[in-house]
Structure formats: C-alpha cells, structure tokens
Amino acid sequence: MSTTRERILGRLRSVPSADVAAPAVDAWYASQEDDDASARVGKLTAALEASHAEVHHCASRDWSSVVLRIAEEKSLRTLLVGAGTPHGEALRRQNDSGNATKSDLQIVDYAASFETWRERLFENIDAGLSVAHSAIAETGSLILWTGPSEPRLLSLVPPVHFVLLDVDRIHATLYAAMQTERWSAGLPTNVLLVSGPSKTADIQQTLAYGAHGPRELVVILRHADGGAS
C-alpha cells in the first residue's frame, strides 16, 4: 500500500510548486454586511420557514409545554430524547405532571447502543428531540454537535424532528460560527447542519419531503427574557 502512496505523492511532488497566495476568506466575510441579534433571529426564521420547517417562538421557561402541545396536535405517541439530559428530564417531568389533559405521549430515552434496539428505533419512534449547539441565520441552518447525549440517529430516523434553539446561539454565517466557536481546535465525531426536513427532487424535479430522514422539522426558538410572540 505504502508504495502506491509514495508513487502518487512522488508524482505530485515532481511538479515545481506554484506560488499561490493563501485565500483571503476572512477579508471576504468582513466585507459582507453584519446583522444585529434581532435581525439574525428574523433571517433564521424566514430561511427555515422557506425550507418547509415549522418555527415556534417561546419564552425559555415555557418550551416543554410548547413541545408537548405540538406533540399532541400531531398525535405523536413516542418522543425520543438523549438519556439523562436536562431537557429530556424536564420534558418527562412536565409530561408526567399531566395537567388538565391526560397525555398519551411516551418519552423514550436513547439509552442503549443502536444495535440493541435498531428495529424499534426504525419502526416505532414517532419523533426525536435535539438541542441545537448553535445556528446560522443566513441559511436557516441548525448546528447539531452529536455525542453520547445527542446520538447521530436521533435527528435522522424518527419522522418528526424537534430542535430546541436558544436565540443567543445564532451566528450570521457558517464562517462566523466556525470562527467564534473555534471549531478548528476540535470537533466531535459528527457535526451536522440541518436546514429543513429531508427532501428530494429526483423525480421530475418535483419536491417531496421525507426522503430518508424526517418529514417534519419543528424548531422551538427559546427567548431568554420571554419577550417572544
């Protein structure tokens, strides 16, 4: 194997190296206009809705009741959450407290390795709930950092995908997100940008949702001071 490697690299190295200046990525983004925080929320919302996602604004403390209400409207029976996560626990408490209406919803923990329960995950889970690491206003993209409490398939296999996002985590561009959060210093094994429900236009350019991933993307935008509509 190594000889192939050396042959290829040898051929590439035998060419006199051209002197090409490093691309001025930073300068290009600096030349783009900058939005303030509220403009970013507006842009993100508009872009997500244009990509066929549902966006709900709420005060931080209300998010769990908003999720439960939407789950009921959609007649969901099972909702998958990262095991042992604060948001998962909070949602379960809220669901169990069972206020006026009795909930049929079951909160399921993603607690074991995928192989041990793959059939059930593929066949019997209606929805998943993620917490976005951050987001991108320009393109309406949610950034998910996967890991033990945010497994990769949680945001892919269930037909409905809920994402919680705090409005102070919205960057203007992907570049801004990478720079501000210093992605080059280290990334989890899988980072995902999600900009709508799964879709395809492979049949006669006709757009269809729910190709292989979620058919519906529901974004809950949490405003810290409760100053939301």
Place this chain on the structure above:
Amino acid sequence: MSQTVHFHSAKEFADRTRAAVGNPAHRRSFRGAMDFLQAKRAAQFPDPQAFENLRTLGEAIRRYSLAHLPDLLERLEARLTANGFHVHWAETAEDANAIALDIARRIEARHVIKGKSMVSEEVGFNHAMEAAGIEALESDMGEYIVQLAGETPSHIIMPAIHKTKQEIATLFAERIPGVDYTEDVDELIRIGRQVLRRKFLAADIGLSGVNFAVAETGTLCLVENEGNGRMCTTVPRIHIAITGIEKVVEKLEHVPPLYSLLTRSATGQAVTTYLNLISGPRRSGELDGPEEVHLILVDNGRSRAYADEQMRATLQCIRCGACMNHCPVYARIGGHAYGTTYPGPIGAIVSPHLLGLESTYPLAFASTLCGACGEVCPVRIPIPELLVRLRNEAQALPTANAPVRGRGAARRMLPSAVWRGWAFVYGHLKTYRLVSWLLSRGRALSPANQGAWTASRTPLVPAPKRLRDLLKEHSR
C-alpha cells in the same frame, strides 16, 4: 449495473448522439430540466458582481489547495489517522475496488448500501462488488431509480433527470414486489423510503463520496438533501468513503465559500438540507455511528493531469454540474450520449485524464465553444480553453510522457497532410502566389460534393479574383 465505459469509438459517440437527438420525448425532458436548473441558479446569484467576488474566492481556495496538494494530502492522512480513520491510496480504479473488497471480505460483508458518489461510478465499484457476490445498492432516490432500471446516471447531480414520473411509476410497479402503479410523486418517494430503510438496516458497509476533505481537522464533509448519505455513514458497522485526491482543502474555513458556491450553482439552493461533517468513527460512550471509517484516496489519472500547469485547472472542479446545465450540447443530447461517467463539459475535460484520449477525444469536439460553461463555473475553470487544448492534444504527434494518455488519438493521415501542405504554402510567398493563382483559375473544377460541408451548405469555391488582384485593380 452502473459501469464505466472503457472504450468507445468516435462513431459510437456519433451514433448515440444521433439517437438522442432523434428522440423528442427525451429532448423535452432534458430541455425542461435544464431550463428549470438554470432559472433556479440565476435566482441565487441576482448580483453579477457579488457572484464574481465569491467565485474569485472559490477559485483562490481551489488553486491554493492544489498548489499544496502533496503536503495537504499528507496532513490529511495524519489527522484522519489520529482521529481513528483508516486511509488508503489507490493508483487506479482496480486498486480502489481491491481495497474495498479486502475490507468487505474481512468482515464477510454481503450487502453494501451506497450514498451518492461519482468516484464510485468512475471506478466501476458496483460491478466489482457484484462480481465478488456482494450486493451494492444505491440509496440516493435518483440513483436508486436508475439502478432499478439497469441504467447509469445521466447527470452528476440529478441522476434520473432523463426519466419521467410515468416511467418511474411503471418501473416501481414492475420491479418492487407489492407495489401498484402510481404517478403520485410523494407516494413514489414513500415507497422508495420504505424499501431503502430495510436496506440500511441490512447493510454491513455504507459507502459514500466526499465533497471536501479538511486537512487541519481531519474532517470529511458530505453535502446532501435526502438524508441517505447520513444513513450510509451512520447505520452500517463500517463506513467507506471514496474520493479523488483533489478534494482536499487546508482549513475548515475554506469550506463555507465552496459549500455556498456548490449548492447555489448545482441546484439553485441557498443551502442543502444536510451538511455532514465526519471527524471520526464512534467513540466510547457514543451510542451510534460506524465502528470503522475508511477513506480511499483515488488517483486514477489525476496526478498526471496535475503535472501540466494548464490541465491542472481541471482538478479545481467541485462537481456542481452547472457547466452541464448551461451547455447547449448537453441540453440536446443528454448525459448518456457521452458514454462516460462524467458527461457534459466537465466530462469532456476530465474523462481524457481518467480514461485516455483514445476513447474520449470526441467529447472535446462536442462543443460549440460558446463559453457558457466557463462563465458559470463557480471556481472559474477555463473550460473552453481546456477543450481547445484537448483538441490540439488529440491531433498532435504522439509522444511518450504526454500530459494526457493517448495524445494524437484523433490524428488522421489526410487532414495532417493537408495542414502540413497549408502551412508550407502560407510559409512561402512565391508558392503562395502560385497556388492562389492556380486555384482562382481552376475554380470551375471545384467539386460539388465536399463531404460533410455540403451536407447542409453550398460548396466552397475560390473567388474569381484573388484579394491581391482586387487591390491592384482598385489602386489603379
């Protein structure tokens, strides 16, 4: 099912072209699709100056990456290895398949599920797997349809662009057990989703391509809308990524401009549904993701193109397909007529490096040189210049160590003799005078049948008086 055409003559290309042009339904579907994609792209770049600025940046990133290609490949390999990937190098298509087969045999794999990968088409991956008794199933909806029909993709971004929904409805009803005929697109996609979900679970290996490989962090970036790429890279035990050596960039910050140019140029989307950044296999504590991730780096003629300064620009390509969508020839003959994995203008400039000019030189001539491809290319590859260069290479004297394999493949005795004569006449004043005098005198002898020229034009006849004679009369 999918295959690389390793040899086809100029005549076969002409025959396929004639067949394609003579099929009105086929032409209508391509015309419609091209108009659709052109309009969507145009809407993404409303300001021509902003587009020029961004593509200057895109071009700079690609040129910089290529200028440092060997170093970046070594850094990429080191970072990926540190992240837990296995990196393999393949000189040829056969090498690439052999590496994948070794991995498959080690785990006694029966089923491979595939995300979209043009390089896997380029190396004939599906054939190699099938020959070894391993099923290789496409999971991108378009690729799945094309594979079900026993065909090959006709477009690098929209593989099933040549098929109508009626054809797909018939195909599904005939080939998928228990499915009734339906033209409802949502329903067709739902059927595909259901079939393929079982296949993701059954697969031992997931195969994918790579859009960008980042050296500094050891990250593979995959761009897609459907989510099948994520399935392929997450559900099976082993993920194998396969890509050309040119796909590497130095830094993570080089990805956003290229990603933006790619999605807007390809399908006129501001962004795709998913950008999947993979920096390692499943780590301890994680509950899903592949146990092993392999990257196969494929040369297959690329390092040879790299050696020639002009041809190196070919490797800037980010495979957006915009050059195809804007090509008047592609729009009329469609992808299959080209007979190569990559059709259209990009196919014409990249295929000679992968397959040699012997079988691919007609593609460089299948262009009006209108320049549309060069104008839309998001990384500013001078495609028309490269087409002219390849035409020259195809007709030049064959030499050892030529920058493209098969140099001189289009060289024919008669035309080269004619041009040598032409050069001699124009290089010698007395001969020139004599010959031009003889021609104008003997104009009555000009043949009425001048081959292809007179098929749709009047014959060429020398003027009764030469220009120098007219000038002489005029100055009297």
